[in-house]
Amino acid sequence: MDSLRLRRALTLLSGGDWWTLADLVRQTATSRRSIESLLRELPVERSGDRFRLPPDLASRYNGAFGSDISDLSDPVAGLAGAHAETLDRLAELIAKAPRGRHALDHVAATADTVLRRALLLGARFWLPGARLLCVGDHDLTSLAVRMVHPDVEVTVVDIDERILGYIDAQGLGVRTRWADLRLGLAPSARGQADLAITDPPYTPDGIGLFVARAAEGLRDRDHGRILLAYGASERTPMLALKVQNTLSDLNLLNEAIFPDFNRYDGAEAIGSAADLYILRPTTKTWPAVAARVDRLATAIYTQGPQSVEAASPEGAPVAEDAVTEFAPALLAGDWPRGLLPKVPRTRLSTLLAKPYAAAPERVAVAVPAGLEAALPRLLLATRAGHVRVLLADRPDDLPALAEAVRPVYDVTSRATGAGIVIDAVRLPPPDGAVARIVRRILDSAHGKVANTWREALTETAGLTKKEARAAIEEAAPWAGDLSALELPLHRLGGLAAAVSRTLPEAR
Template sequence: MDLGVLARQHRLAITLLTRGWSRFDDLVRETGLPRRSVEELLAELGEDVERSGSALRLRPDSAERWADHVGCPATPPPDLEARIAEHLADVPPPLPALDHVQATADTVLRRALWLDEHYDLGRVKIVFVGDHDLTSLAVHELRADADLAVVDLDDRVLAHIDRRSEGTIRTVHADLRFGLPRAVSGTADIVFSDPPYTPEGMALFASRAVECLSEPVRGRVLLAYGYSRRHPTLGHQTQKALLNLGLAFEAIVPGFNRYHGAQAIGSTADLYVCQPTPRARRKTKNPQAIYTHGPSSVEAGKTTESREALAAFTALAGEGGRTVTVAGPDWTKPATAEQGTAVALDLTGDPGPWLCRALLAVNAERVAALVPNAHPDLADAASQTALIELVAPKYKLRLLRSTPDNKHAVVVADRVETVSAASQVWTRAHARLGNVWPDAPAGLADLRLIDLPRHRIVEVLRLLTANRSISD
């Protein structure tokens, strides 16, 4: 029986038929299922349904078997909230530039219980689009059999989830402004997200959520969203943006989410349960400014770096008479420069993860990247060493702090000519690992290096260094 996302209503129908005689009209009214869905359910139950005039019931000897078909919500362990609180106790600190505001442990627990009550978590697949609140870990604690994946920009969060779940939750890295990784595209029945609360951010995350669904009309997109009741126009703008994507609001549960912070919206947000229509679509234009704080905020808009800074780092890229191609931070597709051409990357908006992935994505004799002087990979000697070692199979780095001014730094990467097992994977970062690495572990073979969380990229490098056998 394929219940899709209607498990709760089907459970209720089975329960009613098990308890005794019910009229068809009562089943429709009590469950909220459309007439056609009730007819399909009864056809599925077949000869196990007894009929007496207009009344129906399940044969007593078959009731238990059908109850197993629709699944039942898990009985939460008594220490579930304590386990969730333990996961949250050492979650990486919120990044204001990514609009992180921590949900309370009670909220995260409530999310897990609500999902389990309404959907058959033993059969559906859930993708969490951004998960600093660790809702995925709460669901995993409640339902160990749940099929879960998390896609996030913050490598720290992905590492935390991977460690806490012991690798049972699939973690995938992405900046949704550039696209959705293949590893989660078209894979989900349910998508949950607590996006940036701007119309631009909500629309982008919701659009990516629709892309995650295997059958959009049969799936659901669950979004947390809050706005100040003093500014209903903002709420209207965001709701309109969601409607323009082709999403119907199946339910809006007020005050469902509570936060430590976000006092401008009363430290609370509603839960939006959205059903994509057949005309649901992805956004054709992906805004860069989607957050409420920091350099990528809507208020900040698009910043333009000084001509002096851009000219200076472009000159570094062109040292030795090379032709220079200027590019942005999008690493979703491989880029190869011709012989004698250097690539200058403007990464001045990098919140941290762009630099290493841009270096993996671009194959050139030389790459020069202009980044903030306070970039996390340049913050101290340990961070610099980690970056140098990570890209060593492909590039030798020069890290030029306070260049060309005290706001910026330039990372110059010169190609390494030595061929190794790792270099052949590092120069084909967009290929399935199983295609370029015959000995890739089963959990990695179907993934692309470019989509892995950073700690998993480090793991791949370690394994490749230990086992040098690889095909050309």
């Protein structure tokens, strides 16, 4: 009953052309293992890494398919032809985009897939004045939507600084926000979207987390929708069932599934394809979302230090001596229960969500493997004079992470038997108008950048509120409604230059 996929592969192999294994997987949306099994059973000819059936045997296997029910897997097939230039531009953008990171389960969708996602949104929903939230966007769906539907406001939330910088560099008006979804959705992205789209890690916990965050991003709780890309091998229906049970636990109505709608360069284990789900929240979704994000796991990926397989129930080792000698007034993160039992504790997510009630002079922060990208935001969020951070391993981009907080902290690091210890000591107030304004913005990291910036301009440069607001909108249109904790690193690094452009002498 399910042999149609393999019969498509037989037809391709019988047509006289040579096919690579990857191309057979992609064209038939069939897992690599199934195609390999098929090739072992056939008398194929080989030419390097390519295959075909001998011409004298082709007629034995070649069978007609009849009409394809293309609208089932590709409901916008008739629309793509009018967007050839956009497709070429998307292919170029995807080719030049930062390479995917295995630890984040990145696999690039094809340009055709990204275009068809944008076309489906326009065919299925009323988009004038709509807001779209991309919960992760390594595929660059945000750019496709802005190119096809320029009147849609698009916001991207992602952990990958390179992707955020690349999207901003295209100048298409996409709003970018940094967030590690395990620690929370970017505050400015909460309750602001009519539609959300996500192509998350394909684990039940990864799907549950990303979809829950997408739901948190909806402002239209009655009519909003979440579009989800998810695929599993035809050999593993139980994996798909676990994911669908996760969606059911969130009380989401499954309005539609378009099979094999999404195609990828890679992901051959799932046939280089994934279905597209259209999900509609119900009144019972929101309490279910709150319950899930309150108990979420940090191990959500299929590879790397935060993969499901790598997760350790005992947690990472802790250099206890480095903590006890530091004598912190607050412990942030997951620490051994018996360590400094009288010292107050808080979650990393809570630290990022709102300022701690007190202003402790010394804070110790435990950052598990895989969450190192949050380091500069955690330092800014503490508001402490001295922060000691314990990492399981030294991140490759530690210099860039330290540079992001250089206006506030002097950062040093050292290795211990249990990982890396980072000390961040708050610097005295700087001299100069630009440095003082930047420092004020970063010292109020939970507050909105534009508000703090405007107040600083009125006090430091003598501008009226209206003049300050206009200067900021001209120099930094991206600063509108987000906090410093949401700024991508390239925005943090460019903050001083942007501030200088708002001072009277620069205008």
